[in-house]
Amino acid sequence: MTTQLFIDGGWTTASAEPIATYNPATAEVIDEVGSASSSDVDAAVDAARRALGSADWAGLLPVQRARLLFRLADLIEQNADELARLETLDQGQPIGVSRAVSVTGAAEHFRYYAGWVTKIEGTVSPISYPDTLHYTKREPIGVTALITPWNFPLMILAWKLAPALATGNTVVIKPSEVTPLTSIRLVELCVEAGIPAGVVNLVTGDGSVGAMLSSHRGIDHLSYTGSTAVGRLITHASADSNLKRLTLELGGKAPSIIAADANIDAAVAGNIGGGMLNSGQVCAAYTRFYVDRSREAEFVDKLAAGVAGMRLGAGIDESTQLGPLVSAKHLGHVERLVAAGVAEGAEVVTGGNRAERDGYFFEPTVFTGVTDEMTIVHEEIFGPVLSVLAYDGVDELDALIARANDTEYGLAATVWTTDIATSQRLANGIKAGAVFVNMPPVPDMAAPWGGYKASGWGREMGPQAIDAYTETKAVWLHYGS
Missing domain, CATH: 3.40.309.10 (Aldehyde Dehydrogenase; Chain A, domain 2)
Structure with a gap:
């Protein structure tokens, strides 16, 4: 499989030194994966910005965008055996978990949010101004960075990417350098599904690449799953740059x-x-x-x-x-x-x-x-x-x-x-x-997921993810004399 970066619809060689990824069951190197430089990150963010307002993406009807996500869910299922083996090889989880939790969960997240695309609605409010119509509408936040962990790399990317695309955002994905392989393969499937160039971009590398995204002024929203310590660093970086919106799912005990x-x-x-x-x-x-x-x-x-x-x-x-x-x-x-x-x-x-x-x-x-x-x-x-x-x-x-x-x-x-x-x-x-x-902790795509206190900000999955990836715009229309 390719281990390059994916920017603006094409695979490209990373500028920085590659990083080895290991099979944890044997401690042997599986492959080397590209490491993005600051110029690579800038290129990915710029591509996502251009695609955000393009006719190929922003101009899609809701039913057309939904069709892309349904197609991606089908492709995940069609490639389930390959994805499960790749997840197990790179992360180490038992193959039964890869099949039943990681791959199945990823497909179902895309299918769930494909169903949401045609149901994202605003409201009409009974405001106390005469001769005035007030309504709200949901709009994409913009360019969102998706930084994923090493424990369930495929499924956690799916539960971020699916609502991000369903709501019309464009994305820059940064998987953990420890387990990047299924994220790379999922991006290949995004291309096969027909998602337009620039909508999905991938930059691989270590924590320095995540830090670039955290402080990047071209990122409007960042979703991160990982340690509380890194979550605090991301929060500081956001505050010191452009106060980008954050969704943080952090540690637990x-x-x-x-x-x-x-x-x-x-x-x-x-x-x-x-x-x-x-x-x-x-x-x-x-x-x-x-x-x-x-x-x-x-x-x-x-x-x-x-x-x-x-x-x-x-x-x-x-x-x-x-x-x-x-x-x-x-x-x-x-x-x-x-x-x-x-x-x-x-x-x-x-x-x-x-x-x-x-x-x-x-x-x-x-x-x-x-x-x-x-x-x-x-x-x-x-x-x-x-x-x-x-x-x-x-x-x-x-x-x-x-x-x-x-x-x-x-x-x-x-x-x-x-x-x-x-x-x-x-x-x-x-x-x-x-x-x-009386049950184990098994998340579901239809139920909100997130934490109190230092376990994070906001909620992923369920209808709450629609809130996480959209802005609410209020429109006031005065029709009186």
Whole structure:
């Protein structure tokens, strides 16, 4: 496949030095990907600006723009096997996850927002001025930069690109340099679908390329998914340049609360699914388990047995349940935080070490004896590491809610109980953008996604993404004498 930049409808060689991308299951180089310079970024932004008002794009009828997105969804499905294998090769996730979550999710996001194109409406307001018609209309923000992470590169690009195109914007895509390959392939499919030149542009490279986009005065809106630390840098860069609109989906440290009346077997299965998906490399992964003390021993025993029995291996192997971490750098990050947990007095029930095999593998790990002040309770590990804490019964729910909220993050949370009153009391009290009851954290294209506090600004997916990628214009028409 090509590993060049895509600017104004053509593939072009990057000006800066290329960057290697690795297979995390083997630590072997897959390919080298171009790295954009400031002149490359300027060219991509200029191309997007020209295309924004072109007859080929702005002149499309809504039904014509919708047809392009439906076509792109079809192409993703037609190339599903290739995309899934490429995602697994570059990112490491099990091939079943690549097929069922990443590729299927990407296609469904384009199909969902294709349906929205013909339904983006304004309003008529009953204003208190005589002989005056007041109405609103939705317009594209303009040129939007889409900066995507390395954990679900294809699907997260889809949930940004689909609403951006549905609302008539033009884009400059910057995928993570760690996992760029499916983003490149998706741009090729955009061309095949017939999306006009300049509407979709791609610049690859490291964080310096993202920084160029963050501070670029030609970017009107930027959507970023990634770490809170980088989100803060983007916010400063936006403020210091042109106050571009921002949509930020940042870090998470999701609590999972297991009540005394919970179905423990279901809670264990759901929390393994919610904590170990993609080797824990999920912003909404369940990582802090608050278990009623009367059920703690049972929960810990079953949780440890469940994760210890997971089959580690290369994602391309159909039998793999837990793949590698994405890079040597990230493996080192997980190792350091696990070591901090041990040093601070937490007990490793199972796992706790780098796996003895090629690639970037870490054993699924369960900690018990964890207390609220420990580093592993507050810092985002983003790996297959679960920490169990205890609480004392339903009478302590207010204190439990405070413990669950004692974090800078607020992306997701889960509650496991058979009592509707307990579920609602906890769901209402937890400060998070999404609270799941008796289920793993699986986003859906029709539901809003985003966080409270340091987990980000704004919402993606659902009708809320239409708001994120449009400006509301008010028109006042006086028809009196």
